[in-house]
Amino acid sequence: MSVQVAKPSFEDDDGEEANLSLLFDKYKDTFTTFPKEKGWMTKDVYMYQGFWHQSKNVVSVETVMATQETFQARSTDIYLATLPKSGTTWIKALVFAIVNRDRYKTKPLSSHPLQNSNPHNCVPFVECEVLRNSPSYVIDEHSPRLFATHIPYTSLPQSIHESGCRLVYMSRNPKDVLVSLFHFANKVRRDPLTIEEGFEMFKKGVIPNGPYWDHVKGYYKASIEQPTRIMFLTYEDMKSDTTENVKRLAKFLGYPFTEEEKANGKEELEIGGTISQPK
Template identity: 40%
Template sequence: MATSGGEPSAPVGPVPFADVDGEQLVPERRAQPEAGLGDDLADDMVSSLPSKMEVSLPMRLRLYRGFWLAEIHIPAAVAMQRRLVPRPDDVVVASLPKCGTTWLIALAFATMARRAHPPDAGAGAGHPLRRLNPHQCVPFLEGLFARGQQAKLDALPSPRLMNTHMPLAMLPSAGGGGGGCRVVYICREPKDMAVSMCHYTRRVMPRVSFAETFESYCDGAKIYGPFWDHILGYWRASSATPDTVLFLRYEELLRDPAGNVRKLAQFVGLPFSEAEEEAGMVGAIVALCSLDNMRGFEANRTGYVDAQRRIPRETLFRKGVAGDWVHHMTPEMARRLDDIVADKFGGTGLAFK
């Protein structure tokens, strides 16, 4: 890496995706997928896959390679495996929905772009995260591939920061732990994950009860589920190839955000220098991306994270706590989900605290 004045030169990227892609701001404008997308998975083949309606979102799911994916994302999964060409310095933030994804995206973007966009209030008055929602800063892979717009990724400078909810098996060269790029995965205690998802989707389907959402998690039939297989895919990869897959827990991020930001920076190859530490760079990033701070930005108080389903961005910034499940689950519900977790994760070394 080139140097100037003894300091490493800053990479150009990641750049805010919305700044280079105006269509990201109007996601309801869908382009037709490119010709030949998933040519070995024709429409009649997709329609032959087992299906069900997502209980809390108006979408049909199909069971593909052991996971319940949105029907429109199955061709995207095929295209991602075939046509996503990872670069060595790519970083993909992966998770199940409602596991702290938005927070981690913000922290990752602020960390990786800190030299181009200083996070402190003085120097960072025009920081992208102060004017854009975190999801406008980072491209959502299956959304792009479902619209046949994956070529937009090629135009992004390195290092690229991307986001997905797909299981590891749907990423290119998944057996290698991420296809040559780095993957940062975040998981959350399953009971809290179920509660957060219910609050989120009630903006679309207010009549869906928590009991219905809970059952879909227990049955493994939630979108991108079963949740246990999704989590374990990344967990095992993080053990096998820790240099390419970093596994984070939401609860640990809450307890020690600064320590986990340092871990993230080290993992993506951009550790904080002594000068940055002395200047309070880590604390500035944590403060910029705090829930209270992000909740106050105009970009997070207005507009829609999902314009088609009219889900407001403000729903992404609810409580940001651990243990909220105690206010929503009966003891019997909690025991049932805990038993499932004990059965599915027993002997793996992964535990939820």
């Protein structure tokens, strides 16, 4: 089986901004009544179903509500869930490489999508699909689909809960999430946050898709209750023993490494000659 390569995120979809504006107009009378706090990357964040979300963004309260209403999951889907700044790009690259390794094993390394495109283009956010004029997931109805999401477990579309699909969650040490989020936010803000402000906001749970602990606990509890369907990973374990955890991940996804692959060292997923670890 092969997994299709999604279109680059909105680079070839002229209507995404218009569609986001339509969603904003559709839901503004609803979400503007929600509890509100100062945001990290956007002016404000709004609480929806117990979690804080940005607005007027491709991953936002508007796209979460629209995804809940319209998205239809399949049993063959694979979803990668994280909080922002918890290794999202890395887990996307790893999973894409695992499930597509047979597809590209006889082709030049230079043709591999991860050599030519950002992992976010290879594994799109499910929240973004509602903004596309031509959603990437309807291109091939028979291929397994890879999606990422920041949506809390309890807010996932009902079709995901009911589909029986596989889901991988990766958590990261909250101190590192805070520091990474702080630096990322200050790259896009006009009025930089101080680390003291960021700490107080994080402590209150006011981060995109947070509170942190509620997000992590939701997926952890689900993984205990449904271990064959939901896998819980930590960024720290993945980094300390990448090879063994990639083997576990591949087996869980239904793409286990063969003895020949293990003997050849392919479980290290050498892309460009190095193990795919975050820089």
